Amino acid sequence: xxxxxxxxxxxxxxxxxxxxxxxxxxxxxxxxxxxxxxxxxxxxxxxxxxxxxxxxxxxxxxxxxxxxxxxxxxxxxxxxxxxxxxxxxxxxxxxxxxxxxxxxxxxxxxxx
Amino acid sequence: xxxxxxxxxxxxxxxxxxxxxxxxxxxxxxxxxxxxxxxxxxxxxxxxxxxxxxxxxxxxxxxxxxxxxxxxxxxxxxxxxxxxxxxxxxxxxxxxxxxxxxxxxxxxxxxxxxxxxxxxxxxxxxxxxxxxxxxxxxxxxxxxxxxxxxxxxxx
Numbered sequence: 001x002x003x004x005x006x007x008x009x010x011x012x013x014x015x016x017x018x019x020x021x022x023x024x025x026x027x028x029x030x031x032x033x034x035x036x037x038x039x040x041x042x043x044x045x046x047x048x049x050x051x052x053x054x055x056x057x058x059x060x061x062x063x064x065x066x067x068x069x070x071x072x073x074x075x076x077x078x079x080x081x082x083x084x085x086x087x088x089x090x091x092x093x094x095x096x097x098x099x100x101x102x103x104x105x106x107x108x109x110x111x112x
Numbered sequence: 113x114x115x116x117x118x119x120x121x122x123x124x125x126x127x128x129x130x131x132x133x134x135x136x137x138x139x140x141x142x143x144x145x146x147x148x149x150x151x152x153x154x155x156x157x158x159x160x161x162x163x164x165x166x167x168x169x170x171x172x173x174x175x176x177x178x179x180x181x182x183x184x185x186x187x188x189x190x191x192x193x194x195x196x197x198x199x200x201x202x203x204x205x206x207x208x209x210x211x212x213x214x215x216x217x218x219x220x221x222x223x224x225x226x227x228x229x230x231x232x233x234x235x236x237x238x239x240x241x242x243x244x245x246x247x248x249x250x251x252x253x254x255x256x257x258x259x260x261x262x263x264x265x266x267x
Contacts, residue, residue: 034224035224035229036226049223056223058135058139058142061138062166
């Protein structure tokens with residue numbers, strides 16, 4: 001499954017244009033603690049977090065995440081999205097909570 | 113993928129880290145990761161090294177007023193060293209405990225300062241040495257051997 005397919009299936013907004021939409025998604029991780037993400041996120045993962053400062057993009061890049069997903073329609077600053085586009089990281093956003101998004105992504109990936 | 117490098121590359125990468133310069137930690141780790149991938153090192157070893165670099169650089173950015181990170185690649189191992197000028201660590205054993213943190217509320221709110229940095233570094237290193245003087249600064253030396261069987265040897 002690609003980032004684009006995941007976004008379309010779950011009805012998530014794509015906030016970074018065409019950036020990284022063809023990347024495969026094979027796993028996911030939900031956490032707001034950066035040390036936890038650094039140590040435990042898997043390969044080709046979507047990262048669900050409410051953190052929205054530019055420093056999380058350093059983590060996203062380092063762990064080569066497929067996309068960052070922001071829950072609860074939380075507001076994002078344009079500077080964050082601009083940096084994400086620059087670094088080639090897709091940012092998606094949805095209405096459900098982090099808990100609900102995790103369940104939706106999990107079910108979707110399990111189905112394959 | 114290789115256990116050791118066939119030649120002696122003697123690569124040294126050197127980064128300046130400013131106070132509260134949080135983005136640089138990811139940059140340092142990404143740059144070294146890319147270099148090691150080009151050298152053909154095993155993915156799991158690269159992952160461990162990237163975690164050490166990120167956490168060590170973050171510690172400098174969070175707790176010090178200035179510092180640097182130097183990565184030295186040898187044929188069979190890598191050394192990661194940070195040197196900083198800053199608060200120093202009062203009790204290193206306590207600082208090593210997972211969950212212990214002296215980071216401010218603002219730092220924690222950003223998702224840093226969870227008290228996992230040093231324990232992450234320890235878990236990923238084969239050899240770790242920290243020296244610190246309160247009010248002066250801290251030096252951290254971590255080594256990772258490229259062969260898995262040497263992991264934690266003598267530790």
